[in-house]
Amino acid sequence: MVHFKPTYSGLWIVVIELLKKISQGDRRALSKAISLVEAGDPLGLDILRACYPEDWQSFVIGVTGAPGVGKSTLISQLTERYLDDDISVGIIGVDPTSPFSGGAMLGDRIRMEKHYLDPRVFIRSMATRDLNVSLPKRVRGITRLLSLAGKDIIVVESVGVGQADLDIRNVADLVIVVLAPDMGDSIQFLKAGLMEIADIFVINKSDRPGIDNMIHNLNEVADSGNNILLGRSVVLKTQSLNGEGIVNLKQSIEACRELLESSGALNQKREDQRSIEFFELVFQELKLRLKDDMYNDSIFKSTLQKVKKGDIDPYSAVLSFLERGFS
């Protein structure tokens, strides 16, 4: 699984040693590698490069929805069902209000604690800012490292589509949108674009009033859902606090996964994701290089001054500046 090529950090022995340890299940090595990737360290770049050619055995499940719908408890329950089958799980928390990311109430965090102590589970929370490496880049890197560490199932928990620049579709193989019946917010989040991205809708806290009405509405929405194979999204009910519906959810996930794999749709999805990743990297690198060039350009500097003072509008300034070009 681990392949070697010339490195940028010059520390190839360190990289290979680290990856070897990760694939052998060393949790400290995994944590260290993730931290290097997050920090944008040259070693982190080499670590990711060394993960190629990709040889994925893992399946990445995105779980998204408004704060308070019970995403974390649901993931916790789902994790337990996977552990029952001795399937290992990696969890990446991107929602700042989630116990996985260190947020939420103390009670939630205590419920998570048993997973933190289980060697088959690895939980990593993501700061949504203040790091040199963008969130999608970090999440992608960490899924690769978790895959290398042998996690069969990787769950990425996030708040929504535009949230903190992470579009869950670009990192997950399957997207679950979680809702709760009595939350007005849920409908708003649906409106905000979650509707189109769901492979599976889960209505959690299904013992609450309004559930029948919500299922009715969702079933209408589901027809415009994302599930490429079924043609519509799956709609399920759960009560994550007592575990009701979780086995059913797990079976649905497995059914979707089988369909995705056997039809070739999973490969297609991952090709698209890699292609998006490549474009992002190209533009990011170009931006850095152009920024250096621009600052050394005298016409650019004088244009910028005029824009700053409000003397010319930025729209006209950009057009005239680019018309001329810069060297």
Add this chain to the structure above:
Amino acid sequence: MVHFKPTYSGLWIVVIELLKKISQGDRRALSKAISLVEAGDPLGLDILRACYPEDWQSFVIGVTGAPGVGKSTLISQLTERYLDDDISVGIIGVDPTSPFSGGAMLGDRIRMEKHYLDPRVFIRSMATRDLNVSLPKRVRGITRLLSLAGKDIIVVESVGVGQADLDIRNVADLVIVVLAPDMGDSIQFLKAGLMEIADIFVINKSDRPGIDNMIHNLNEVADSGNNILLGRSVVLKTQSLNGEGIVNLKQSIEACRELLESSGALNQKREDQRSIEFFELVFQELKLRLKDDMYNDSIFKSTLQKVKKGDIDPYSAVLSFLERGFS
């Protein structure tokens, strides 16, 4: 205030007529102009260009904080106090859970209704996606149009820093961060970076338990706040449901505004914002042009294929592609 220059839509008569109507207080013209800007219409571009050179009389207040802390009710109360002094107010809602953006509970929306009907108030909600024009660009454009329409105070309500790509600092003259005492989430949002951007901290729902503890903690945090003139953020208590503390908040805003204006700090801030806007526009335009070029480049196409298949890693691919350059 309205200046003319050659236009890109070729419809300069329409643009000038529209801007004239807006500055005369025509609400339908204002709505129409905003829609054109949001849709990325060439007319919208010309409308924004025609707003230059800038001649700002308005003051833009950013109000941010976690969902549920009472931002909308606070803004509603503050708006009433401004209307008492016959000062007109424009409100831009970016938070999808806010009644200004059509979200939240019915009760909230009913409370807003009187403002919707007052001719001195203009409320515009922003979809956070599904439009061709980026959110910061739209918000900036709308603040300019609201200013042209004579709104003295413009309030932008958003959820947080990274939320849907809007960094409130880049559009507001003053940033208010709203918190509530009993919300664990509030602390998380603080951690997520709201702390450093606040000119004024408002602890809303100040009748709730935990208020003293929160004020104590906030006063420590306030020293690392954003308020350039005072050296620290201001910390205030409010109860937006009954209006307690709102007059005090309005006075603080006015004191900050006076300091910002008299010291020249406001001008500096706006110059920085224009400069950020210019950079964004330059890169956006370059990206569009490069994308066209790249798609016509055979080496790029074959590199992309290899990345798609997972044969080479995107990091190495980007470096080797850019080393070579493309024509």
